[in-house]
Amino acid sequence: MESETAPLSSNREFWESRYRDEDPSSPDPEPSPAFTALMEDPALVPPTTGARRALELACGRGGDALWMAAKGWHVTAVDISEHVLATLNERARMAGLTDRLSTRHHDLALSTPEPEAWGLVYANYFHTATDIDRATILRRVSDSVVEGGLLIVIDHGSSAPWSWVQREDHPTPEDLWNSLDLGADWSALVCERRSRIAQSPKNVGGSEGAGSVGAAEGAQGSESAEVRTAWVIDNVLVARRRSTT
Numbered sequence: 270m271e272s273e274t275a276p277l278s279s280n281r282e283f284w285e286s287r288y289r290d291e292d293p294s295s296p297d298p299e300p301s302p303a304f305t306a307l308m309e310d311p312a313l314v315p316p317t318t319g320a321r322r323a324l325e326l327a328c329g330r331g332g333d334a335l336w337m338a339a340k341g342w343h344v345t346a347v348d349i350s351e352h353v354l355a356t357l358n359e360r361a362r363m364a365g366l367t368d369r370l371s372t373r374h375h376d377l378a379l380s381t382p383e384p385e386a387w388g389l390v391y392a393n394y395f396h397t398a399t400d401i402d403r404a405t406i407l408r409r410v411s412d413s414v415v416e417g418g419l420l421i422v423i424d425h426g427s428s429a430p431w432s433w434v435q436r437e438d439h440p441t442p443e444d445l446w447n448s449l450d451l452g453a454d455w456s457a458l459v460c461e462r463r464s465r466i467a468q469s470p471k472n473v474g475g476s477e478g479a480g481s482v483g484a485a486e487g488a489q490g491s492e493s494a495e496v497r498t499a500w501v502i503d504n505v506l507v508a509r510r511r512s513t514t
C-alpha cells in the first residue's frame with residue numbers, strides 16, 4: 270500500500286487512467302525476472318500433477334500470466350482495470366492461449382474470484398493507490414491452495430526514481446509474512462530481499478512500469494534518452510501449504 274489519502278473508488282480510476290494513457294507503442298509485457306527465477310528453481314516447483322491452476326492477483330498487463338499459460342498452467346488473472354484486462358485478453362488471443370488464460374474483473378477489496386483448487390496463488394507488486402486490507406485478501410484466496418501448492422508474493426522493497434510513489438518505509442519480507450498469518454498449514458520457503466537492475470518504461474515522467482519498481486538503497490540510477498535503469502529491491506515471499514498425508 271503506497272498512499273492512504275484517496276477515497277477507495279479512486280483506486281480504480283487511478284489504474285484505469287494509467288493503463289488507458291499508456292504509450293500504445295509500448296512493447297508487449299515481459300514476465301518478471303524475479304518470478305520466473307522462482308518458478309524455475311527446482312527446490313520450489315509448484316505441484317505439476319493434475320490440472321495446474323494458478324490465480325494471479327493484480328495481474329496488470331499480464332506478462333507473468335501469459336508466461337505461465339505458455340508453460341502449461343491454467344491461469345485466472347484478476348485486476349481492477351477493465352482496460353488492462355481487455356488488452357490482456359487480446360494478447361492471449363494473439364498468442365493462442367485463450368484456453369489456458371482467463372481474466373476476471375474484481376476490485377479485490379470488495380470481492381475475490383470463486384475458490385478453485387489452486388496450485389499457485391501469485392501477486393506481483395499488488396500495490397494500490399488507496400489503503401486496502403491486502404493481507405486478508407491474500408489469506409482468503411490462499412485458503413483454496415491445494416496441499417503442496419504455493420503462495421508467491423513479490424513486493425516493492427524500495428522506491429525507484431521513476432516510481433509513482435516515493436517512500437522510505439517499505440515493510441520487510443518478514444513484515445509481509447507475519448501480516449499474512451497463514452497458520453500452521455503453511456511454511457515460508459523464501460522470505461528475503463533480492464536486488465536486481467530494473468528499467469523504467471519509455472518516456473516515464475515520475476511513473477512506474479510493469480516489473481520496474483524500487484531503487485536499491487545507495488544505488489545510482491542511470492539515464493538515457495528514454496529509458497532509465499536503477500538497482501531495485503524486491504521483497505520476495507514463497508510459502509508452501511504443507512501436505513497433511
Ligand SMILES: C[S@@+](CC[C@H](N)C(=O)[O-])C[C@H]1O[C@@H](n2cnc3c(N)ncnc32)[C@H](O)[C@@H]1O
Pocket residue numbers: 280284301326327328329330331347348349350353375376377378392393394395396397398401478479480
Ligand atoms: C503495480 S501494478 C502491478 C501489475 C503487475 N502485477 C505487474 O507486476 O506488472 C498494481 C496492479 O494492481 C491492480 N490493482 C490495484 N488495486 C486493485 C484492486 N483493489 N483489485 C484488483 N486489482 C487491483 C492495478 O490495476 C495494477 O494492475
